[in-house]
Amino acid sequence: LAKKQGKVLVLTNITQLVTLAGSPGPRRGAALQELNIITDAAVLCSGGKIVAASKQREMLKHPWFKKNKKKIEEFDCGGGVVTPGFVDSHTHLVFAEPRLVDFEKRIAGETYEEIAAAGGGIKSSLAGVRKASKAELASRAEAALYKMLDGGTTTVEAKSGYGLSLESELKSLEAIKAAAKKWPGTLVATLLGAHVVPPEFKDDRAAYVREVTSKMIPQAAKKKLAEYVDVFCERSAFTPEETAKIFAAGRAHGLKLRAHVGQFTPCDLEKLLRHKPDSFDHMDVFRDEDLPRLAKSDTVATLLPAANYFLGHTKYPDARKLISAGVAVALATDYNPGTSPTTSMQFVMSAACTQMKMSPAEVLVASTINGACGLGLGDRKGSIQSGKDADLAVFDIGDYRELPYWIGGNACVGTVANGNLSER
Numbered sequence: 001l002a003k004k005q006g007k008v009l010v011l012t013n014i015t016q017l018v019t020l021a022g023s024p025g026p027r028r029g030a031a032l033q034e035l036n037i038i039t040d041a042a043v044l045c046s047g048g049k050i051v052a053a054s055k056q057r058e059m060l061k062h063p064w065f066k067k068n069k070k071k072i073e074e075f076d077c078g079g080g081v082v083t084p085g086f087v088d089s090h091t092h093l094v095f096a097e098p099r100l101v102d103f104e105k106r107i108a109g110e111t112y113e114e115i116a117a118a119g120g121g122i123k124s125s126l127a128g129v130r131k132a133s134k135a136e137l138a139s140r141a142e143a144a145l146y147k148m149l150d151g152g153t154t155t156v157e158a159k160s161g162y163g164l165s166l167e168s169e170l171k172s173l174e175a176i177k178a179a180a181k182k183w184p185g186t187l188v189a190t191l192l193g194a195h196v197v198p199p200e201f202k203d204d205r206a207a208y209v210r211e212v213t214s215k216m217i218p219q220a221a222k223k224k225l226a227e228y229v230d231v232f233c234e235r236s237a238f239t240p241e242e243t244a245k246i247f248a249a250g251r252a253h254g255l256k257l258r259a260h261v262g263q264f265t266p267c268d269l270e271k272l273l274r275h276k277p278d279s280f281d282h283m284d285v286f287r288d289e290d291l292p293r294l295a296k297s298d299t300v301a302t303l304l305p306a307a308n309y310f311l312g313h314t315k316y317p318d319a320r321k322l323i324s325a326g327v328a329v330a331l332a333t334d335y336n337p338g339t340s341p342t343t344s345m346q347f348v349m350s351a352a353c354t355q356m357k358m359s360p361a362e363v364l365v366a367s368t369i370n371g372a373c374g375l376g377l378g379d380r381k382g383s384i385q386s387g388k389d390a391d392l393a394v395f396d397i398g399d400y401r402e403l404p405y406w407i408g409g410n411a412c413v414g415t416v417a418n419g420n421l422s423e424r
């Protein structure tokens with residue numbers, strides 16, 4: 001990506017400007033289909049914010065535009081589609097190596113849980129992260145962030161979780177902070193010390209939970225290294241009771257909450273909803289009786305179909321059931337070395353259409369404003385409206401439905417992240 005710094009920027013010649021203009025809260029039900037498209041449009045950005053989004057001919061008459069014409073940098077979108085920059089609200093950004101042995105074992109027929117029980121899975125990523133320097137982890141994270149930007153993603157949630165010791169979890173969070181400084185988009189850091197119980201605590205789970213609640217959380221909060229605490233609530237990881245304890249500690253230290261739930265086995269969501277998490281992630285399996293309460297809450301269900309794809313599952317999260325129940329649904333990559341080695345939100349959107357029967361409009365809303373809401377950023381990100389952050393993605397297509405239609409490629413030709421233009 002060639003980077004240009006432009007203080008004042010106008011994007012012109014846009015066939016469809018998909019604004020998603022509306023309320024800052026998560027979209028549900030029929031509202032998941034409302035795109036608010038402006039045809040033959042232009043967007044004006046200044047100081048990292050959107051100043052105006054309108055028909056191009058109206059933009060040219062905008063008094064601000066007329067007055068500042070000489071100092072405005074123009075990006076001609078060539079008749080393409082412009083959307084809000086994607087919000088990838090679930091990534092395991094910091095790791096050291098791909099997990100190729102697990103990949104081959106799974107192809108040969110072993111399941112995720114069998115591989116994990118035999119010492120593969122998350123545990124096999126620990127050694128690499130523990131011995132890597134902060135600079136090495138940061139440079140890997142930065143490379144992934146630029147690939148994400150290249151595909152239209154301008155906001156990324158990034159978790160630690162492959163260190164699982166106080167020192168290496170803090171090092172992972174510091175690596176996220178270092179990578180964020182070198183990237184024009186917005187990064188939200190999450191402490192996932194409770195990813196699995198590490199081998200050295202296998203005979204004393206309670207002691208590891210205490211390590212998370214009384215050391216990792218307080219230190220990450222005090223050093224301002226994380227905004228969120230996450231827990232992998234699953235049969236092979238942490239129980240709902242342990243998750244609730246970790247949530248309480250996170251809240252006590254001013255951190256916001258999110259959890260991996262229902263990837264393999266259903267979880268009692270009611271117990272966790274009391275703590276008002278911003279997101280429940282995966283939701284491959286859930287108890288129907290939890291849906292009415294979830295629908296009434298502001299908690300977003302973040303679905304991660306690239307993980308189902310990569311694990312070779314034929315079952316995907318039941319998005320239709322969640323949407324009918326009124327649950328706010330988001331989509332994210334789950335970028336990680338074990339179960340979802342992709343940075344592509346375009347691939348995720350396609351998988352959600354073909355495997356989960358979400359419409360092209362729904363997947364776009366789920367990948368932008370609803371992802372932003374799942375990160376507490378609904379008032380700043382996820383739609384193209386005056387006053388919001390200037391986060392945009394430009395695609396070389398004539399209709400937004402082509403985004404999930406063309407598989408395995410990348411239609412993104414430019415991004416604007418906090419007002420900074422990058423061209424491919």
Ligand SMILES: [Zn+2]
Nearest residue numbers: 090092260334
């Ligand atoms: Zn995850």
